[in-house]
Amino acid sequence: MITTPVRSAAARNDWRSLDPxxxxxxxxxxxxxxxxxxxHGCQPELDLTLAALAAQSHPASLIGVVVVDDRSEPPLTLPDLRPENTxxxxxxGGGHGSGRARDIGARHAEGDVVLFLDADIIADHHHLEAHARWHEITDDAVVLGFRDFVDVTGVTPAATHDAxxxxxxxxxxxGREREPHSWIEQLLEKTDDLLHDREDLWRAVVGASVSTRRDFYQEVGGFAHFPRRGIxxxxxxxxxxxxxxxxxxxRHARSLHQGQRSFAxxxxxxxxxxxxxxxxxxANPRYRTPIGGRQWAVPYVHVIVPPSTAPFMTARYTVDDILANDHDDLTVSVVVDPDGDDADLYADxxxxxxxxRLVEQAPASGFPSPATMIVPVGARLTSTAVGSLLDRLRTWRQGLLSISVxxxxxxxxxxxxxxxxRVRRADPAAERPVRETARELFGETWVAGSDHGVGTRSGASDRHFKDGRFHAGR
Structure with a gap:
């Protein structure tokens, strides 16, 4: 864990190392x-939700509510029993969808934290405070609330506010039957409440009650405007x-969901x-058909080739080796000086x-691809190199795999x-070497390039030219 006078950055997903x-x-x-x-079209449920939000332990002066009426007919109205700043x-226009509505609401939000709460959720007294206390100590928190599904027939806004x-x-x-969010509980049990270091912990995120700092929300791009439910x-x-x-x-951010979940x-x-x-x-293998040559909106690996003074042909061999790899679910950002002597050759x-992608400046990371690979010009990769290194990375014993060549x-x-x-967010002024921070938060492992098909003499793209028919141009 890295701690400043105010903020903390936890290692891996070890949220228990923090002390709210x-x-x-x-x-x-x-x-x-x-x-x-x-x-959307849920006035009675919304009335109960707002009544509960008007009775929170978090200071009323620090609460704002943005209700996004997603094309309801008749239009929704605000009840009298609601937080003052609502x-x-x-x-x-444009159809309706929860992602779009949430994102529009977030763009109207002014708080340090944005907490997304469905309109059929009755939040308990400490719900907002339980979320907020994590955001008081770290910039990285994505806090999940919990809910039980229950019939609330006959429950009034006044009774809700009072209770x-x-x-x-x-x-x-x-006396009413309450059903927990069973598949979430199963995932938490399998992962020791998300402490196991695996690449799909994001599956636990449910929009019924989730919060981030507003800056973080904007950094990751907010909710997508997809038309499909369940994504x-x-x-x-x-x-x-x-x-x-x-x-x-x-687990202290408890709530009641009004009725059965539709996914059930x-x-x-x-x-x-x-x-x-x-x-x-x-970009996760559980969702993708393992067929070669397929391009996806978000590739699994984003390779960054930093700027170099080497001749174009040296860069060409490096990049073509990457493209010729058996693991082809990837994209490559090649940093090119637009005023360089060979800039036109890169474009040609x-x-x-x-x-x-030909870029003038290297991206800070390969986001939203889950793997970011940085390959200096001059390195040569065999056809199995990317896959071999990914297999080593995906043991998740480290967040950084450094390959000496x-x-x-x-x-x-x-x-x-x-x-x-997270490393860059933990040290935005770059006061420490990135590698040092990475080593502390996620671990670093050094391996020899020769053990994974990385060197300088030959690579995957050479195999196409063994018959001597390739010519550089004439």
Whole structure:
């Protein structure tokens, strides 16, 4: 863990290493919370949700609510029983969807923290405070609230406000059957409450109650405006995790969900219809068909080739080796000086290749690809090199794999993008070497390039020219 006088950066997903204040104790660094509530045709449910938000332990002066009416007919209205600072935003045109509505609400939010709460959620007395206390101590937190599904027939806004204010929310549904979010609980049990270091912890993110700092939300791009149900939460969680987010299951952020979850009754249909979109935008083998030559909206590996003074042909061999790899779910950003002598050659050769981007400045990371690979010009890679290094990285014993290559000035680097993202956020002024911070937060392993098909003499692209028919141009 790295700690400054105010903020902390945890190692891996070890949220238990942080020490938020006890609920009810004063905050040393209070944060304001903007609650974004997307809503579509659910006035009675919204009334209960707002009544509960008006009875929170978090200071009322630090709470703002943005209700996003997602084309309801008739339009939604704000009830009298609501937090004082509540705004109603009406979305018009373009269809409706929770991701779009949440994102519009977040763009209206002004708080230090944005907390997304569904319009059929009754939040308990400490719900907002339980979220906020993590954001008081770290920039990386993606805090998850919990909910039980229960019938709330006959429950009134006044009774809700009274029970939540007295911290007796459970009394609203005494004697009624309550169902936990079972698949979330199963995932938490398998991962020791998300402490196991694996690449799919983002699956736990559900938009019914999730919060981040507003700056972090903007950094990872916010909720996508997908038209499909059942993907926006998962895809947002994927980008939060890949962007270095620390996913925190906050069991003190309790709530009641009004009625049964729709996925429980229409799960197979929703899963089938979301599969094509989720495969394109979530770079994870569980969603993708292992076929060569396929290009996805978000590739698994983003390779960055830093600027070099080497001749164009040297760069060409390096980049073509990468493109010729058996693991071809990748994109390559080649940094080119537009005023360099060979700049036109780069454009002539790669401008039509959909997997190559010619850029003037190296991206900070390969986000949203989960793996970022930095390959200096002059390195040569065999056809199995990228896959071999990925296999080593995906043991998740380290966040940075450094590859030494004799004859190349700088090592190759294979990063877990989430590690690189959090490292840069932990030290934005670059007061410490990036490698040192990475070693502390995620671990670093050095390997020999020769053990993984990386060297300087030959590479994957050579195999096409063994018959001598290739000519550099004449």
């Amino acid at each position: 204040r006890p609920l009810g104790s004063p905050a040393h660094t209070p944060v304001s919370v903007s609650v974004v509530v997307p809503a 705004e109603l935003v009406r979305v018009e 939540v204010g007295r911290d007796t929310m459970a009394s609203l549904v005494d 926006v939460d998962t895809e947002f969680g994927y980008r939060c995790f890949t962007g270095g987010g620390l996913i925190v299951p906050e 009754t229409r799960g197979p249909e929703i899963a089938q219809r979301r599969a094509p979109l989720i495969a394109n935008h979530i 050769y790669w401008q039509a290749d959909g997997r190559v 004799t004859g190349v000035d700088a090592p190759l680097e294979m990063w877990a993008t989430r590690a690189l993202s």
